Amino acid sequence: MADKIKLGLAVLLLIAGIAGYYALAEQAMVIRVVAVLVGLMLAIATTWYTEPGKQFFAFSQDSWGEARKVVWPTRKETLQTTGVVFLLVIVMAIFLWFVDAGLLWAVKLLMGRGD
Template identity: 40%
Template sequence: MVSKAEVTSNSADTIKLASAGALVLLGLVAFYYFAAQSLLLRVVGLLVIGALAAFIVYQTDLGKRTVAFFRDARTEVRKVVWPSRAETTQTTLTVFIIVVLVGIFLWLFDMLLAYLFRAITGI
């Protein structure tokens, strides 16, 4: 049974998200407004504003759920049993050989169909 997760939204979270978006927008406007200044200073300022906006977003329920999702995803990726180098090489070679064999088979089948077509139509 599939159940929908309830998304609760309160006005404080909405205000925080809107302020973070406005902060990012203000940072981008300032980045281009101060085009005569050093690029390094503008990039550092933009990174600081982005970090501040990310901190504000993290304070919301959506931000905390997003961080928890990525933390859980990272945990699941660590559980994956990755193939060894030898297994990867063997699988790659097997796929390559099968692709070549199927290609040759299709080429021969195409030649047979072309021969039959020419024989039937007399071209």
């Protein structure tokens, strides 16, 4: 129950930050953005002390660690793969154009409007 109250408070803090942005319409843009950032930071800090918040932050850390283990392709591999994709798209476009033209010809022939 306490976690739900804390999460509700975090949502209210975020809403308050956004409301502060509009309430300070006469102020400089920097002050308005700071109001949103303060609301966001307070909401994150409040969420940090809830059980779902702790689970989320642990999951985020695990995800970040897994992303570091990924072997990312080199520039050459990326360009080659992109080239193959573009080539396949062009080949499929030509194939579908031929199929469409053939079906158009067949329908015209069946309707008696063919040459």
